[in-house]
Amino acid sequence: MIKIVFQKLKIPVKNLCHTSKNLKKITAYIALVLVLAACSAKNELPSLRETFALKDDIPLGTSMAFSLTKASFPNADIQVSGRTASETLGWTSNTGSLYISISHYFFPKEADLNAIYNYVANGNTAFISALQMDSSFLAGMYCKMLHGEIFSHMMPLSLGETNIHLKDTSLAKNKYSYYYLPFASYFSATDSIISRTLGYNQFNKPNCIVIFWGKGRLYLHCDARAFSNYFLLSGNNQEYFTRLMQWMPEKPSVIYWDDFYHRNSFASKEGSGSGLAFLFTLPALAMALIVLLLLLLIYMIVGSKRKQRIVPVINAPENASVKFAEAIAGLYLNQKDNQAIADKMILYFNEYVRTNYFIQANTNTTEYTETLSRKSGVQKELVQNLSLHIHKLQNAFQVSDSDLLILNDLVQKFYKSRK
Numbered sequence: 001m002i003k004i005v006f007q008k009l010k011i012p013v014k015n016l017c018h019t020s021k022n023l024k025k026i027t028a029y030i031a032l033v034l035v036l037a038a039c040s041a042k043n044e045l046p047s048l049r050e051t052f053a054l055k056d057d058i059p060l061g062t063s064m065a066f067s068l069t070k071a072s073f074p075n076a077d078i079q080v081s082g083r084t085a086s087e088t089l090g091w092t093s094n095t096g097s098l099y100i101s102i103s104h105y106f107f108p109k110e111a112d113l114n115a116i117y118n119y120v121a122n123g124n125t126a127f128i129s130a131l132q133m134d135s136s137f138l139a140g141m142y143c144k145m146l147h148g149e150i151f152s153h154m155m156p157l158s159l160g161e162t163n164i165h166l167k168d169t170s171l172a173k174n175k176y177s178y179y180y181l182p183f184a185s186y187f188s189a190t191d192s193i194i195s196r197t198l199g200y201n202q203f204n205k206p207n208c209i210v211i212f213w214g215k216g217r218l219y220l221h222c223d224a225r226a227f228s229n230y231f232l233l234s235g236n237n238q239e240y241f242t243r244l245m246q247w248m249p250e251k252p253s254v255i256y257w258d259d260f261y262h263r264n265s266f267a268s269k270e271g272s273g274s275g276l277a278f279l280f281t282l283p284a285l286a287m288a289l290i291v292l293l294l295l296l297l298i299y300m301i302v303g304s305k306r307k308q309r310i311v312p313v314i315n316a317p318e319n320a321s322v323k324f325a326e327a328i329a330g331l332y333l334n335q336k337d338n339q340a341i342a343d344k345m346i347l348y349f350n351e352y353v354r355t356n357y358f359i360q361a362n363t364n365t366t367e368y369t370e371t372l373s374r375k376s377g378v379q380k381e382l383v384q385n386l387s388l389h390i391h392k393l394q395n396a397f398q399v400s401d402s403d404l405l406i407l408n409d410l411v412q413k414f415y416k417s418r419k
Contacts, residue, residue, distance in 0.1 A: 050131075052102050052224050052262040054080065059230035062102050065241060066257065068232065069100065072245040078255045085112035085119075085258070094253050095123035095215070101258035102224045106130035106137070108261065113137050121214025125249055129221035130261075131185060138220075141211050142191035145222060148184030164207060164226055166199045166243055176226075178234035183207060185222035198247065210247070219247070338399040342407055346390050349411055363387040363394075377419030386410040 047058045054066040070078060081088040085108055089099060099119065106128060117140065120126050132147045163177035186205030190197070199208030207222040225231055232238050350361035357375040362368045369387050373380040389407055393399055
């Protein structure tokens with residue numbers, strides 16, 4: 001296998017030790033081959049869960065950071081705390097201690113926020129690193145943070161060579177890099193009076209600041225992945241952590257290493273550890289959730305009523321008699337039998353008069369004409385003309401087309417003039 005590595009590097013075996021550059025390349029490739037061989041032997045890849053737990057040796061644990069802390073402060077009393085900040089710091093009377101918290105989310109309760117504020121103001125130092133922090137906690141320090149996970153919702157973040165660096169000093173000007181998701185989080189707003197920028201991400205945005213609060217200092221860092229085992233074991237990245245620790249108190253009386261918030265990421269201000277309670281720590285999400293619940297309630301109330309089947313449209317019954325009359329009339333028209341048509345029209349008119357005005361048809365009398373005009377409200381002259389024309393057609397031997405049209409016209413005028 002090593003011979004294959006040499007062939008890939010295109011380095012003759014006899015020239016292996018001629019240059020230190022060759023030795024470094026060979027060492028790096030041999031280490032890579034051994035790691036891949038170990039992974040293939042186990043037939044599994046290491047877990048990439050972001051636990052940030054001090055006991056985890058996985059790539060995104062913080063056991064290396066914890067070891068470097070002990071190495072940076074060999075004489076300090078390091079206490080691992082599995083409790084909230086208020087329970088850990090609320091009772092302490094130290095004025096030169098150090099509090100370290102590394103987690104994915106940092107959303108403490110209100111009592112924890114006050115405990116951290118008072119702890120720092122009394123002369124202690126706190127170092128907090130998280131991918132996402134409570135906006136109210138940052139607002140209390142007059143700063144805002146734009147976390148990189150926002151960008152992942154707009155466009156997927158791809159793996160690549162990413163780096164961070166600290167503020168240039170006389171000690172070093174190195175950039176510390178590794179191959180993973182980009183360091184995209186940064187502080188979008190800070191108070192220049194009480195804060196100073198100490199570090200930057202690969203886009204030269206501030207990702208590490210120090211806030212002078214009361215008698216102490218609060219260090220905030222945007223990306224907890226910079227303290228993972230994977231990052232610190234890549235290249236000379238251990239120097240990044242060491243340089244940060246040089247800004248801490250030289251000889252802290254006690255170091256409180258937080259082992260709570262990486263396990264209780266959604267500890268809300270009301271004290272609940274549920275994901276639902278975390279939503280209520282963000283006003284926009286809380287309002288959206290309330291509106292959603294109200295809409296769901298309205299839907300349940302409205303939808304709880306029994307749903308009735310669609311009532312079919314019932315068409316009005318057709319008047320078959322009208323169609324029958326039209327059919328008969330059409331038959332008479334086709335046969336040119338004007339006499340029959342006139343008789344039917346007169347018959348229907350007399351039936352209408354008898355049914356509506358209770359008058360028996362007698363078109364040749366003056367009494368009939370006056371009575372029908374009075375009851376129907378039709379002018380006497382029109383009623384008289386209609387009566388005379390009906391009487392004429394009843395006694396006629398043959399009915400012409402013009403006589404039939406005159407009859408129809410008089411009948412229609414009567415219908416339209418009645419009241």
